[in-house]
Amino acid sequence: MKFTVKKIAEILNGKIIGNPEIKVHSLAKIENGNPGDLCFLANPKYNHFIYSTNASVVIVNKDFNTDKRINATLILVEDAYHSFSQLLDLYNKIKNNKTGIDSHTKIDTTAQIGENVYVGAFTFIAEGVKIGNNVKINPNCYIGENVSIGDNSILFPGVNIYYDCEIGKNNILHSGVVIGSDGFGFSNGNGSNYSKIAQIGNVVLENNIEIGANTTIDRATMGSTFIRKGVKLDNLIQIGHNVDIEENTVIASQVAIAGSTKIGKNCMIGGQTAIAGHLNIADEVKIAGNSGIASSINKKGKTVQGIMAFDIKDFQKSYVIFKKLPELYKTIIEIEKSFLFDDKNKS
Secondary structure, eight states, rough: OEEHHHHHHHHTTTTEEEEETTTOOOOOOOGGGOOOOOEOOOOGGGGGGGGGGEEEEEEEEEEEOOOOOOSEEEEEESHHHHHHHHHOOOOOOHTTOOEEOOOOOOEEEEOEEEEEEEOOOOEEEEEOOEOOOOOEEEOOOOOOOOOEOTTEEEEEEEEEEEEOOOOOOTOOOOHHHHHHHOOOOOTTTTTOOOOOOEOEEEEEESSOOOEOOOOOOOOSSEEEEEEEOOEEOOOEEOOTTOOEOOOOEOOOOOOETTOOOEEEEEEETTTOOOOOSSSOOTOOOOOOOOOOOSSSSSSOOOEETTTEEEEEHHHHHHHHHHHHHHHHHHHHHHHHOOOOHHHHHOO
């Protein structure tokens, strides 16, 4: 893919200083730029690279000033970082804008396929599936019975979606994602052997959700496990059965959320956090990484931290004391020795 500077400037509503007919075919960091590359400069820390870069074009803020010679053509915009992110998004959409159905796929005759859909090799689409317009399903995916996938969603290679699950519009599921595997449900009625409890619900993903590689979301025992609109999940996350994650919450890698817990809107959960089942987490709560949540957090906007998490300020004060424990222990021993010494002198 090649674009002229003139075309890029039109997309970004930018002003050109240099040759508008230069063509670029790739994006790069300014320090690594080569002929044909488009770069951006937003952080003054990297200003010196603009004089040495071999990139053909650099996007800069409109207030950028220099009295030295610059070889690259410049595009002046309001916000160089934002403009470059726009181009990254455009580049990604163009790169993934595949259409057609590979001959090495198996699609049930009852499945409904929308327009401009791409289905890669060795993908299986079961009976009753409904796939919207502009959906991209890469190779080696499994789409179970009666699954629905909304317009403009992307499934990267190796995604597995079990029966009856619902995937909304504009969702991105990365490689290895499993949607709708059985929840961890067993009964121990006789006190010795565990019996499996059938998991007959499903998973519902609303719109504008992104799920990282190898994340798993269990189907509900009954009803639905819900991931609401705008939620962003990192790689390697486990979401248990009947969990409900509200709008625009973001969760970092290696988080585990046990069954039937409800997470509020606009929450931020740090990596390697464990959240017990049947809890409620209020809106806008922030949980620091490597925390353990064993009870509900009902106060909106609260920030917590710790293995048995509590208020982050109290945790930080406690940690200061914890680090001083060896010194405090030494002081206590010295005090005990002095008391023993005094007692001996008195006797």
